[in-house]
Amino acid sequence: MYANVVVEYPVKTLDKEFTYYVPEELKSQVKVGMKVAVEFGKKDIQGFILGITDIYDGEYELKPIKSILEPDLVLSNELIELGKYIRNETLCTLISAYQSMLPSALKINKNNRNYNFYKTYIELDKTEKEIKEYVSKCRYPRQVEILNLLLQNKRMEKRVLSCSGLDTLIKKELVKEIKEQEYRINVIDKNINKVKLTEEQDNAYKTIKTSFNKNETFLLYGITGSGKTEIYLNSIEDVVNSGKQAIMLAPEISLTMQIVKRFYERFGSKVAVLHSALSDGERHDEYLKISRGEVSVVVGTRSAIFAPFNNLGIIIIDEEHSDTYKQDNMPRYNAKDVAKFRCKYYNIPLVLASATPLLDSMARAQKGVYTLVTLKQRVGNSVLPQIHLVDMEAEYKKKNFIFSDLLKEKINERLEKKEQVILFLNRRGFSTFVSCSNCGYTYKCPNCDISLTYHKSTNNLVCHYCGYNIKCDELCPNCKEKSLNYLGLGTEKLEQEIKNSFPLANVVRMDQDTTSKKGSHDKIIEDFKNEKYNLLLGTSMISKGLDFPKVTLVGVVNADTTLNIPDYRSNENTFDLLEQVSGRAGRANLLGEVVIQTFNVDNNVLKYVKESSYDNFYNTEMMFRRKLKYPPYYYLVSIRVLDKEYERALSEAKKCVSYLKENVCNETIVLGPTTAAILKFNNVYRFQIIVKYRFDEKLKETLHNLDQMYSLNDKTSIEIDFNPTRI
Numbered sequence: 205m206y207a208n209v210v211v212e213y214p215v216k217t218l219d220k221e222f223t224y225y226v227p228e229e230l231k232s233q234v235k236v237g238m239k240v241a242v243e244f245g246k247k248d249i250q251g252f253i254l255g256i257t258d259i260y261d262g263e264y265e266l267k268p269i270k271s272i273l274e275p276d277l278v279l280s281n282e283l284i285e286l287g288k289y290i291r292n293e294t295l296c297t298l299i300s301a302y303q304s305m306l307p308s309a310l311k312i313n314k315n316n317r318n319y320n321f322y323k324t325y326i327e328l329d330k331t332e333k334e335i336k337e338y339v340s341k342c343r344y345p346r347q348v349e350i351l352n353l354l355l356q357n358k359r360m361e362k363r364v365l366s367c368s369g370l371d372t373l374i375k376k377e378l379v380k381e382i383k384e385q386e387y388r389i390n391v392i393d394k395n396i397n398k399v400k401l402t403e404e405q406d407n408a409y410k411t412i413k414t415s416f417n418k419n420e421t422f423l424l425y426g427i428t429g430s431g432k433t434e435i436y437l438n439s440i441e442d443v444v445n446s447g448k449q450a451i452m453l454a455p456e457i458s459l460t461m462q463i464v465k466r467f468y469e470r471f472g473s474k475v476a477v478l479h480s481a482l483s484d485g486e487r488h489d490e491y492l493k494i495s496r497g498e499v500s501v502v503v504g505t506r507s508a509i510f511a512p513f514n515n516l517g518i519i520i521i522d523e524e525h526s527d528t529y530k531q532d533n534m535p536r537y538n539a540k541d542v543a544k545f546r547c548k549y550y551n552i553p554l555v556l557a558s559a560t561p562l563l564d565s566m567a568r569a570q571k572g573v574y575t576l577v578t579l580k581q582r583v584g585n586s587v588l589p590q591i592h593l594v595d596m597e598a599e600y601k602k603k604n605f606i607f608s609d610l611l612k613e614k615i616n617e618r619l620e621k622k623e624q625v626i627l628f629l630n631r632r633g634f635s636t637f638v639s640c641s642n643c644g645y646t647y648k649c650p651n652c653d654i655s656l657t658y659h660k661s662t663n664n665l666v667c668h669y670c671g672y673n674i675k676c677d678e679l680c681p682n683c684k685e686k687s688l689n690y691l692g693l694g695t696e697k698l699e700q701e702i703k704n705s706f707p708l709a710n711v712v713r714m715d716q717d718t719t720s721k722k723g724s725h726d727k728i729i730e731d732f733k734n735e736k737y738n739l740l741l742g743t744s745m746i747s748k749g750l751d752f753p754k755v756t757l758v759g760v761v762n763a764d765t766t767l768n769i770p771d772y773r774s775n776e777n778t779f780d781l782l783e784q785v786s787g788r789a790g791r792a793n794l795l796g797e798v799v800i801q802t803f804n805v806d807n808n809v810l811k812y813v814k815e816s817s818y819d820n821f822y823n824t825e826m827m828f829r830r831k832l833k834y835p836p837y838y839y840l841v842s843i844r845v846l847d848k849e850y851e852r853a854l855s856e857a858k859k860c861v862s863y864l865k866e867n868v869c870n871e872t873i874v875l876g877p878t879t880a881a882i883l884k885f886n887n888v889y890r891f892q893i894i895v896k897y898r899f900d901e902k903l904k905e906t907l908h909n910l911d912q913m914y915s916l917n918d919k920t921s922i923e924i925d926f927n928p929t930r931i
């Protein structure tokens with residue numbers, strides 16, 4: 205018996221299956237998909253069995269499988285196939301595809317710490333009569349006490365009884381120990397009354413329901429506050445009642461938490477969660493619940509798409525336009541593509557939902573590739589908020605550098621009425637660059653060549669790309685004058701400005717810096733919901749999905765931060781972001797208003813945001829995309845050429861361009877090389893090549909060959925990214 209094993213080295217040159225023989229004692233246990241230890245070179249390493257055969261006709265002397273590592277963990281055939289699909293689609297190594305399917309505690313190459321968590325209980329091991337007899341004669345009060353407690357309670361946790369008396373009782377076999385695995389997350393089942401769906405919701409739900417046994421992709425296009433979550437809950441409930449399983453993805457933790465609460469209310473202990481805010485141990489437990497078939501619903505972020513269910517009934521992806529579904533390091537997979545693979549495999553529906561669908565998704569819906577389901581109204585009496593655009597150029601003349609008169613007035617008005625306000629600024633830190641007014645010196649990251657952001661709370665200058673940080677000095681490091689200026693507004697400074705300008709404000713800030721501690725997202729959201737604060741200030745983290753009935757004003761402090769990013773998607777990203785932020789206002793009975801501050805009042809995108817017109821935005825933007833040959837009319841591939849030396853990076857990038865031009869078909873466009881958006885990252889120079897194509901059967905092979913050419917090059921490396929979220 206032989207096993208084909210893919211080993212843990214994530215390098216392209218070892219990306220193949222190696223054959224091992226299965227020793228006698230393991231023959232009855234080995235299964236395809238198991239994690240095993242094998243010898244490779246002179247080292248013991250780990251791998252997955254991808255196939256078992258009885259024939260080996262190679263000429264090498266084979267080594268044995270040494271042991272089975274995680275008998276509880278077996279990748280199903282479906283997931284094994286999925287890994288191969290991901291390798292083919294993203295040109296990653298097979299092992300990296302399998303690695304990304306597992307929670308970190310179960311990953312290969314992880315310290316062999318055992319994450320299983322047990323509790324020990326004590327129970328009586330003799331009949332009641334025998335125990336009572338013993339008690340009546342026993343001279344040790346502690347033993348008597350323990351036995352009496354157990355006569356009453358039947359079972360108790362060992363740690364509350366631990367003492368030498370207990371040890372004696374165990375030795376005498378009067379009581380016994382029972383070890384049981386405990387999960388770190390335990391959910392109590394509740395019985396919450398279901399709301400009655402509105403007619404619009406009900407129609408949407410029924411449309412999806414007709415395809416429970418079909419592989420159909422729905423685009424659920426429902427404005428903010430239209431009650432999409434109820435549709436998810438009802439659809440999933442039907443699926444679960446039919447004995448099948450469901451995966452529900454949300455784009456980020458803060459949002460996942462809110463959805464998880466609603467899922468716990470409806471499905472209780474049938475729900476497992478998988479997201480990055482869990483500890484390794486929690487994630488390990490949740491994963492076990494899924495693979496042991498103890499839960500039917502998984503709610504989580506991107507990697508939850510790999511939940512090891514074997515009888516899936518539906519996959520739902522909320523906020524489908526979100527970039528977070530694409531992983532931006534190897535394997536560069538998109539959870540939506542993985543979802544499509546799995547839905548096809550199980551012949552089940554996929555629901556992509558958003559208030560601002562990706563142009564790509566809407567275009568597919570228009571062509572009939574996806575089935576469009578629309579929700580045009582907010583639930584109940586709530587209507588979309590009124591949106592004001594404020595010209596900051598005029599405000600600057602009045603010396604209003606941060607808050608326009610209008611925004612100031614509206615904030616005060618809301619705070620006085622005891623309503624709540626959300627302010628949005630897409631830049632964290634205190635000031636986004638520090639420069640010297642005497643000599644012009646600007647602090648820059650020595651590794652990445654971009655300006656450092658000042659964080660006042662720690663008095664640090666930090667690179668937001670690589671994490672490089674230094675203490676900030678009072679004097680300019682160049683001319684030694686005390687003339688440093690802190691320019692560019694970040695959330696930390698904004699928080700301070702709010703405290704200075706609005707005495708009624710009780711502000712809480714939510715960004716990467718205030719949410720690094722476990723559970724802090726959740727706490728900020730809960731506290732704001734319970735009105736401990738009346739003003740929430742944050743980055744894009746607060747833009748999506750949050751539902752606070754008391755919020756009646758949303759302020760966008762600077763709408764230009766995303767508009768001015770040089771990327772073909774910056775219009776789309778800006779529209780999505782502003783539309784989503786606006787959607788946080790006036791969600792219940794109170795009327796909402798939005799104030800957007802900008803230096804580009806005449807910009808079309810902002811005009812469409814003001815009109816809340818996705819359709820007009822869609823039509824205009826699609827014309828632009830067609831003219832400039834961008835998605836969804838063309839597909840994109842980005843190829844990055846990386847090298848520590850600038851000259852070599854550039855000349856290799858030029859070689860790549862020539863190679864591509866020689867090998868692509870006529871209609872395919874090869875652009876570049878240009879410097880990447882961040883030229884120098886972690887001391888490595890980066891050049892970028894963009895390929896635009898529509899039909900090019902040979903392209904994948906060409907790129908694969910290019911990738912292989914660099915797999916043995918120890919100076920220059922390349923990164924290939926299909927359908928990149930930004931270029």
Ligand code: ADP
Binds near residue numbers: 402430432433434749
């Ligand atoms: P969306 O995700 O579409 O932005 P949500 O699903 O968060 O909207 O719903 C918005 C609000 O409306 C939530 O507070 C939700 O509890 C409430 N809601 C949804 N459907 C109904 C309904 N049929 N009846 C009453 N309230 C509802």
Ligand code: ZN
Binds near residue numbers: 649652667669670671
């Ligand atoms: Zn850096």
